Amino acid sequence: MKPLFHPGADDITVEGILHALSDPVRVAIFAHIADSDDSHKCVAFATVGEKDIPKSTLSQHFKALREAGLIRSERQGVEMRNTSRCTEVNKKFPGLLPAIIAAHKTQKKKK
Amino acid sequence: MKPLFHPGADDITVEGILHALSDPVRVAIFAHIADSDDSHKCVAFATVGEKDIPKSTLSQHFKALREAGLIRSERQGVEMRNTSRCTEVNKKFPGLLPAIIAAHKTQKKKK
DNA sequence: TCCCGTAGTTCAGAGATTATGAACTATTGA
DNA sequence: TCAATAGTTCATAATCTCTGAACTACGGGA
Numbered sequence A, B: 001m002k003p004l005f006h007p008g009a010d011d012i013t014v015e016g017i018l019h020a021l022s023d024p025v026r027v028a029i030f031a032h033i034a035d036s037d038d039s040h041k042c043v044a045f046a047t048v049g050e051k052d053i054p055k056s057t058l059s060q061h062f063k064a065l066r067e068a069g070l071i072r073s074e075r076q077g078v079e080m081r082n083t084s085r086c087t088e089v090n091k092k093f094p095g096l097l098p099a100i101i102a103a104h105k106t107q108k109k110k111k
Numbered sequence C: 001t002c003c004c005g006t007a008g009t010t011c012a013g014a015g016a017t018t019a020t021g022a023a024c025t026a027t028t029g030a
Numbered sequence D: 001t002c003a004a005t006a007g008t009t010c011a012t013a014a015t016c017t018c019t020g021a022a023c024t025a026c027g028g029g030a
Helices: A014-020 A024-035 A055-067 A086-092 A096-110 B014-020 B024-035 B055-067 B086-092 B096-110
Strands: A071-076 A079-084 B071-076 B079-084
Touching: A014 A055, A014 A096, A014 B014, A014 B024, A014 B096, A024 A055, A024 A079, A024 A096, A024 B014, A055 A071, A055 A079, A086 A096, A096 B014, A096 B096, B014 B055, B014 B096, B024 B055, B024 B079, B024 B096, B055 B071, B055 B079, B086 B096
Parallel strands: none
Antiparallel strands: A071 A079, B071 B079
16 A cells, blocks of 8 residues: 655645635544544544545545645554644644634534 | 625635635635725736636636625626625634634745 | 454546636726 | 626536545454
8 A cells, every 4th residue: 555645844735724624524523633632543533423424535535634734644553543733734834723623613613 | 797695694604714715816815805904806816926817717716705705895887896804704703814814924925 | 374354545437616718797988 | 879898607628526346454363
Protein backbone atom coordinates (compact mmCIF):
# COMPACT_ATOMS: atom_id res chain seq x y z
CA MET A 1 0.00 0.00 0.00
CA LYS A 2 1.26 3.47 -0.82
CA PRO A 3 2.47 5.47 2.13
CA LEU A 4 -0.08 8.13 3.04
CA PHE A 5 0.64 11.62 1.87
CA HIS A 6 0.81 14.46 4.37
CA PRO A 7 1.54 17.97 3.12
CA GLY A 8 4.31 19.91 4.82
CA ALA A 9 3.26 22.94 6.85
CA ASP A 10 4.31 25.18 3.96
CA ASP A 11 1.86 23.52 1.60
CA ILE A 12 -1.17 23.96 3.80
CA THR A 13 -3.51 26.59 2.33
CA VAL A 14 -6.49 28.48 3.70
CA GLU A 15 -8.55 27.43 0.69
CA GLY A 16 -7.63 23.81 1.27
CA ILE A 17 -8.67 23.99 4.90
CA LEU A 18 -11.94 25.75 4.14
CA HIS A 19 -12.78 23.31 1.40
CA ALA A 20 -12.05 20.31 3.59
CA LEU A 21 -14.23 21.71 6.35
CA SER A 22 -17.06 22.81 4.08
CA ASP A 23 -18.53 19.34 4.21
CA PRO A 24 -20.80 18.59 7.18
CA VAL A 25 -19.42 15.07 7.64
CA ARG A 26 -15.82 16.26 7.55
CA VAL A 27 -16.26 19.13 10.02
CA ALA A 28 -18.04 16.75 12.35
CA ILE A 29 -15.16 14.29 12.13
CA PHE A 30 -12.51 16.94 12.45
CA ALA A 31 -14.22 18.74 15.32
CA HIS A 32 -14.31 15.47 17.18
CA ILE A 33 -10.68 14.63 16.52
CA ALA A 34 -9.52 18.13 17.36
CA ASP A 35 -11.59 18.24 20.51
CA SER A 36 -10.12 15.34 22.37
CA ASP A 37 -6.38 15.35 22.02
CA ASP A 38 -6.52 11.58 21.58
CA SER A 39 -6.18 9.60 18.39
CA HIS A 40 -9.19 8.07 16.63
CA LYS A 41 -9.72 5.25 14.24
CA CYS A 42 -11.72 5.76 11.06
CA VAL A 43 -14.40 3.19 11.84
CA ALA A 44 -15.33 5.28 14.85
CA PHE A 45 -17.14 7.54 12.37
CA ALA A 46 -19.04 4.90 10.42
CA THR A 47 -22.16 6.80 11.42
CA VAL A 48 -22.04 10.58 11.77
CA GLY A 49 -25.17 12.22 13.13
CA GLU A 50 -27.72 9.52 12.27
CA LYS A 51 -26.27 8.91 8.84
CA ASP A 52 -24.47 5.73 7.84
CA ILE A 53 -21.41 6.41 5.77
CA PRO A 54 -20.00 3.73 3.46
CA LYS A 55 -16.41 3.00 4.26
CA SER A 56 -15.09 3.98 0.84
CA THR A 57 -16.68 7.40 1.32
CA LEU A 58 -15.27 7.61 4.81
CA SER A 59 -11.84 6.79 3.47
CA GLN A 60 -12.12 9.66 0.98
CA HIS A 61 -13.19 12.05 3.72
CA PHE A 62 -10.15 11.13 5.78
CA LYS A 63 -7.98 11.55 2.73
CA ALA A 64 -9.44 15.02 2.18
CA LEU A 65 -8.73 16.06 5.77
CA ARG A 66 -5.25 14.55 5.56
CA GLU A 67 -4.35 16.28 2.30
CA ALA A 68 -5.65 19.59 3.57
CA GLY A 69 -3.11 19.22 6.37
CA LEU A 70 -5.73 19.00 9.09
CA ILE A 71 -5.01 15.53 10.40
CA ARG A 72 -2.16 13.08 10.58
CA SER A 73 -2.92 9.40 9.97
CA GLU A 74 -0.64 6.62 11.10
CA ARG A 75 -1.15 2.94 10.71
CA GLN A 76 -1.04 1.18 14.01
CA GLY A 77 -1.41 -2.53 13.50
CA VAL A 78 -4.61 -3.21 11.62
CA GLU A 79 -6.14 0.15 12.21
CA MET A 80 -5.36 3.79 11.56
CA ARG A 81 -4.79 6.38 14.23
CA ASN A 82 -5.83 9.88 13.29
CA THR A 83 -4.67 12.88 15.22
CA SER A 84 -5.26 16.56 14.56
CA ARG A 85 -2.52 18.87 13.30
CA CYS A 86 -4.14 21.84 15.04
CA THR A 87 -0.94 23.03 16.66
CA GLU A 88 0.91 23.25 13.35
CA VAL A 89 -2.00 24.84 11.52
CA ASN A 90 -2.55 27.26 14.35
CA LYS A 91 1.03 28.38 14.10
CA LYS A 92 0.55 29.15 10.45
CA PHE A 93 -2.98 30.59 10.63
CA PRO A 94 -3.53 31.66 14.23
CA GLY A 95 -7.12 31.50 15.37
CA LEU A 96 -8.54 30.03 12.18
CA LEU A 97 -9.34 26.53 13.41
CA PRO A 98 -10.70 27.58 16.82
CA ALA A 99 -13.04 30.04 15.08
CA ILE A 100 -14.33 27.41 12.68
CA ILE A 101 -14.84 24.82 15.38
CA ALA A 102 -16.56 27.34 17.62
CA ALA A 103 -18.89 28.34 14.78
CA HIS A 104 -19.61 24.72 14.05
CA LYS A 105 -20.57 24.12 17.67
CA THR A 106 -22.79 27.19 17.78
CA GLN A 107 -24.63 25.92 14.76
CA LYS A 108 -25.03 22.41 16.12
CA LYS A 109 -26.45 23.72 19.35
CA LYS A 110 -29.14 25.79 17.62
CA LYS A 111 -30.85 22.95 15.77
CA MET B 1 -35.11 39.70 -14.30
CA LYS B 2 -35.71 37.66 -11.20
CA PRO B 3 -35.10 39.43 -7.93
CA LEU B 4 -31.82 38.25 -6.40
CA PHE B 5 -32.10 35.77 -3.57
CA HIS B 6 -30.55 36.57 -0.21
CA PRO B 7 -30.84 34.03 2.60
CA GLY B 8 -32.13 35.23 5.96
CA ALA B 9 -29.65 35.23 8.83
CA ASP B 10 -31.18 31.97 10.09
CA ASP B 11 -30.37 30.18 6.88
CA ILE B 12 -26.70 31.05 6.85
CA THR B 13 -24.58 27.98 7.62
CA VAL B 14 -20.94 27.49 8.52
CA GLU B 15 -20.57 24.92 5.74
CA GLY B 16 -22.04 27.36 3.25
CA ILE B 17 -19.65 30.10 4.30
CA LEU B 18 -16.61 27.81 4.21
CA HIS B 19 -17.57 26.44 0.84
CA ALA B 20 -18.07 29.90 -0.62
CA LEU B 21 -14.71 31.02 0.69
CA SER B 22 -12.83 27.87 -0.32
CA ASP B 23 -12.33 29.27 -3.80
CA PRO B 24 -9.33 31.57 -4.28
CA VAL B 25 -11.25 33.96 -6.53
CA ARG B 26 -14.15 34.22 -4.14
CA VAL B 27 -12.07 34.81 -0.99
CA ALA B 28 -10.16 37.47 -2.86
CA ILE B 29 -13.39 39.19 -3.89
CA PHE B 30 -14.96 38.85 -0.47
CA ALA B 31 -11.86 39.97 1.40
CA HIS B 32 -11.82 43.09 -0.74
CA ILE B 33 -15.49 43.84 -0.25
CA ALA B 34 -15.32 43.18 3.48
CA ASP B 35 -12.20 45.24 3.89
CA SER B 36 -13.46 48.56 2.70
CA ASP B 37 -16.92 49.18 4.07
CA ASP B 38 -17.87 50.57 0.68
CA SER B 39 -19.93 48.93 -2.03
CA HIS B 40 -18.35 47.44 -5.13
CA LYS B 41 -19.50 46.63 -8.59
CA CYS B 42 -18.90 43.21 -10.09
CA VAL B 43 -16.83 44.42 -13.04
CA ALA B 44 -14.31 45.72 -10.57
CA PHE B 45 -13.17 42.09 -10.28
CA ALA B 46 -12.92 41.22 -13.95
CA THR B 47 -9.30 40.37 -13.23
CA VAL B 48 -8.35 38.90 -9.87
CA GLY B 49 -4.65 38.48 -9.25
CA GLU B 50 -3.38 38.35 -12.85
CA LYS B 51 -6.20 36.11 -14.00
CA ASP B 52 -8.96 37.26 -16.35
CA ILE B 53 -12.32 35.98 -15.31
CA PRO B 54 -15.14 35.68 -17.84
CA LYS B 55 -18.17 37.62 -16.73
CA SER B 56 -20.48 34.62 -16.62
CA THR B 57 -18.08 32.97 -14.21
CA LEU B 58 -17.85 36.16 -12.20
CA SER B 59 -21.62 36.30 -12.02
CA GLN B 60 -21.70 32.76 -10.60
CA HIS B 61 -19.06 33.65 -8.02
CA PHE B 62 -21.13 36.59 -6.83
CA LYS B 63 -24.18 34.37 -6.74
CA ALA B 64 -22.25 31.87 -4.58
CA LEU B 65 -21.18 34.58 -2.14
CA ARG B 66 -24.70 35.99 -2.09
CA GLU B 67 -26.38 32.66 -1.45
CA ALA B 68 -23.91 31.82 1.29
CA GLY B 69 -25.13 35.00 2.99
CA LEU B 70 -21.78 36.75 2.74
CA ILE B 71 -22.74 39.68 0.57
CA ARG B 72 -25.78 41.71 -0.31
CA SER B 73 -26.23 42.75 -3.94
CA GLU B 74 -28.47 45.60 -4.97
CA ARG B 75 -29.06 46.91 -8.41
CA GLN B 76 -28.24 50.58 -8.67
CA GLY B 77 -28.97 51.83 -12.09
CA VAL B 78 -27.12 49.79 -14.64
CA GLU B 79 -24.70 48.26 -12.20
CA MET B 80 -24.80 46.15 -9.06
CA ARG B 81 -23.59 47.31 -5.69
CA ASN B 82 -22.21 44.58 -3.49
CA THR B 83 -21.74 45.06 0.21
CA SER B 84 -20.60 42.62 2.83
CA ARG B 85 -22.96 41.16 5.42
CA CYS B 86 -20.12 40.80 7.92
CA THR B 87 -22.01 42.40 10.78
CA GLU B 88 -24.90 39.98 10.50
CA VAL B 89 -22.69 36.95 10.04
CA ASN B 90 -20.47 38.04 12.88
CA LYS B 91 -23.46 38.20 15.15
CA LYS B 92 -24.30 34.63 14.31
CA PHE B 93 -20.76 33.21 14.19
CA PRO B 94 -18.58 35.60 16.17
CA GLY B 95 -14.99 35.75 15.02
CA LEU B 96 -15.36 33.41 12.07
CA LEU B 97 -15.02 35.91 9.24
CA PRO B 98 -12.21 37.95 10.82
CA ALA B 99 -10.21 34.75 11.34
CA ILE B 100 -10.69 33.65 7.73
CA ILE B 101 -9.80 37.03 6.32
CA ALA B 102 -6.76 37.31 8.58
CA ALA B 103 -5.58 33.85 7.48
CA HIS B 104 -6.13 34.78 3.86
CA LYS B 105 -3.99 37.89 4.29
CA THR B 106 -1.22 35.97 6.04
CA GLN B 107 -1.11 33.57 3.13
CA LYS B 108 -1.09 36.30 0.51
CA LYS B 109 1.79 38.05 2.20
CA LYS B 110 3.97 34.96 2.25
CA LYS B 111 4.05 34.27 -1.47
C1' DT C 1 2.31 -21.88 7.93
C1' DC C 2 -2.18 -20.98 6.08
C1' DC C 3 -6.50 -19.05 6.55
C1' DC C 4 -9.85 -15.83 8.51
C1' DG C 5 -11.49 -11.40 10.25
C1' DT C 6 -10.88 -6.51 10.68
C1' DA C 7 -9.52 -1.86 8.92
C1' DG C 8 -8.75 0.71 5.23
C1' DT C 9 -7.52 1.84 0.21
C1' DT C 10 -8.22 1.86 -4.72
C1' DC C 11 -10.84 1.69 -8.90
C1' DA C 12 -14.58 2.57 -12.07
C1' DG C 13 -18.94 4.22 -13.25
C1' DA C 14 -22.90 7.17 -11.96
C1' DG C 15 -24.32 11.46 -10.28
C1' DA C 16 -23.55 16.21 -8.89
C1' DT C 17 -20.90 20.72 -9.43
C1' DT C 18 -18.51 24.15 -11.78
C1' DA C 19 -16.73 26.99 -15.77
C1' DT C 20 -17.62 29.37 -19.79
C1' DG C 21 -19.32 31.09 -24.48
C1' DA C 22 -23.50 32.68 -26.49
C1' DA C 23 -27.75 34.64 -26.10
C1' DC C 24 -30.65 37.35 -23.27
C1' DT C 25 -32.53 41.31 -19.88
C1' DA C 26 -32.30 45.72 -17.76
C1' DT C 27 -30.94 50.48 -17.40
C1' DT C 28 -28.88 54.84 -18.92
C1' DG C 29 -27.64 58.33 -22.10
C1' DA C 30 -27.41 60.34 -26.65
C1' DT D 1 -35.21 54.64 -30.59
C1' DC D 2 -30.60 52.94 -30.63
C1' DA D 3 -26.28 51.79 -28.73
C1' DA D 4 -23.43 50.89 -24.77
C1' DT D 5 -22.74 48.96 -20.27
C1' DA D 6 -23.52 45.59 -16.49
C1' DG D 7 -25.11 41.45 -15.33
C1' DT D 8 -27.92 37.02 -15.71
C1' DT D 9 -29.35 32.68 -17.75
C1' DC D 10 -28.78 28.65 -20.46
C1' DA D 11 -26.49 24.65 -22.47
C1' DT D 12 -22.64 21.89 -22.54
C1' DA D 13 -18.07 20.37 -21.45
C1' DA D 14 -14.93 19.54 -17.84
C1' DT D 15 -14.17 18.47 -13.18
C1' DC D 16 -15.26 16.66 -8.65
C1' DT D 17 -17.64 13.44 -5.42
C1' DC D 18 -20.04 9.21 -3.88
C1' DT D 19 -20.26 4.51 -3.54
C1' DG D 20 -20.13 -0.70 -4.42
C1' DA D 21 -16.82 -4.13 -5.50
C1' DA D 22 -12.44 -5.78 -5.47
C1' DC D 23 -8.06 -5.34 -3.34
C1' DT D 24 -4.05 -4.71 0.35
C1' DA D 25 -2.27 -5.06 4.93
C1' DC D 26 -1.90 -6.68 9.45
C1' DG D 27 -2.87 -9.76 13.47
C1' DG D 28 -4.46 -13.95 15.58
C1' DG D 29 -5.62 -18.52 15.89
C1' DA D 30 -5.41 -23.64 14.54
